[in-house]
Amino acid sequence: MIVHVILVTAGDVAFREVERIKSVSHGADIKEDTHIYVCDINPNMLNVGKKRAAERGYKEEHCLSWIQGDVEALSFKDGSLDGYTIAFGIRNVTHIEKALSEAYKLANLEILNQKAISGEELTS
Numbered sequence: 001m002i003v004h005v006i007l008v009t010a011g012d013v014a015f016r017e018v019e020r021i022k023s024v025s026h027g028a029d030i031k032e033d034t035h036i037y038v039c040d041i042n043p044n045m046l047n048v049g050k051k052r053a054a055e056r057g058y059k060e061e062h063c064l065s066w067i068q069g070d071v072e073a074l075s076f077k078d079g080s081l082d083g084y085t086i087a088f089g090i091r092n093v094t095h096i097e098k099a100l101s102e103a104y105k106l107a108n109l110e111i112l113n114q115k116a117i118s119g120e121e122l123t124s
Contacts, residue, residue, distance in 0.1 A: 076106050
């Protein structure tokens, strides 16, 4: 299973995504090419997320990458992500339309559309 997802959060959604992937994989290790990027513009929030990860036993999850970045201009290749969520983080974005445009540009719409049509979850 290959999943590339960006989550703009302090980590809680990322932990649920790790668990979802593990459940779909029937508890198997997450493959090396599966990546969950946790992004925040604030380095202090990233540190909070990393601390929560360690407290919850996710310190050794190699699929989690912590990235300081601006959701209005991320450095990922267009169409390279299989999922994107921003959840409550949208309230902290200066230019919401730019952030949503960036998310749309980065999302692999072919995969997302196929899964939406078939009713599949992103992690299946």
